[in-house]
């Protein structure tokens with residue numbers, strides 16, 4: 545089956561008098577399959593929005609091939625526009641209009657039957673608030689209204705650029721629940737974010753971009769497993785002696801003020817036995833699993849150094865991309881792709 549989104553070799557540079565030429569996206573690849581909730585992760589300024597804008601024809605790419613639902617983007621996008629809902633950047637609404645009226649107008653403008661408005665409000669949990677003016681909506685409710693506007697078309701593919709941006713924890717949770725429930729209805733979702741814990745909770749697949757290049761892609765679990773060093777946190781009486789014994793058993797040991805980190809084996813029994821045989825009883829033996837945040841920081845050099853990717857998929861550079869799955873606007877922010 546052909547992918548829902550395929551991007552290969554996307555390049556885009558911006559030129560300005562003041563800053564000269566700035567490469568925003570630099571030979572970027574991405575593949576999103578049907579039914580995935582796919583996280584698009586990268587530090588600020590790494591090229592996420594530019595990629596999505598290029599995909600939706602909002603900015604002209606310098607090079608690269610892109611398809612959306614089998615149509616070449618941007619040339620053939622009008623053919624599939626009715627099957628794609630997208631929100632790129634913060635949407636603006638008229639504060640004086642109610643949520644219901646806002647959606648009704650958008651439905652009329654988009655040639656969508658207006659009886660979809662109630663369902664869209666229902667899906668985003670605004671059915672009971674649809675008669676209130678948007679001015680009185682919280683930021684989270686406005687974001688959900690934006691998602692509702694993208695859902696009017698009953699899309700097969702939903703593209704959300706930083707949907708949790710600016711939301712408080714309750715709003716972030718609302719967006720998370722909404723994204724999950726949409727995914728359960730079978731919509732393919734591509735969601736960009738730099739909030740890693742959110743992506744880990746919502747997404748099954750992920751593509752990580754750094755300085756305009758893909759640095760990792762695949763199932764979230766597989767990407768994380770690729771960074772699992774099989775280390776354990778160990779708390780034990782006499783940590784110095786314990787460290788010596790473990791090292792003598794051939795295990796690398798890192799000493800921290802109140803615990804040891806023991807790597808190398810992936811075998812908790814070996815650690816417990818090595819210490820127990822010498823009368824050192826282990827208080828804690830916890831596997832240290834990488835999370836998206838630690839992987840992201842390792843791949844992208846951390847938020848303070850977003851321009852230094854550690855691994856890139858530039859064949860000329862000879863570096864390795866971590867590809868773990870062999871897979872086979874406008875100012876309003878609301879985009880009819």
Ligand SMILES: Nc1ncnc2c1ncn2[C@@H]1O[C@H](COP(=O)(O)OP(=O)(O)OP(=O)(O)O)[C@@H](O)[C@H]1O
Nearest residue numbers: 558566568586587588589590591592593594595738
């Ligand atoms: N219209 C533009 N003109 C000039 N430079 C731009 C323009 N749009 C983006 N850039 C630059 O391209 C780079 C990538 O920006 P982009 O907005 O795509 O990143 P991002 O990953 O979406 O970041 P954020 O998470 O902060 O939104 C940045 O250096 C940015 O300053």
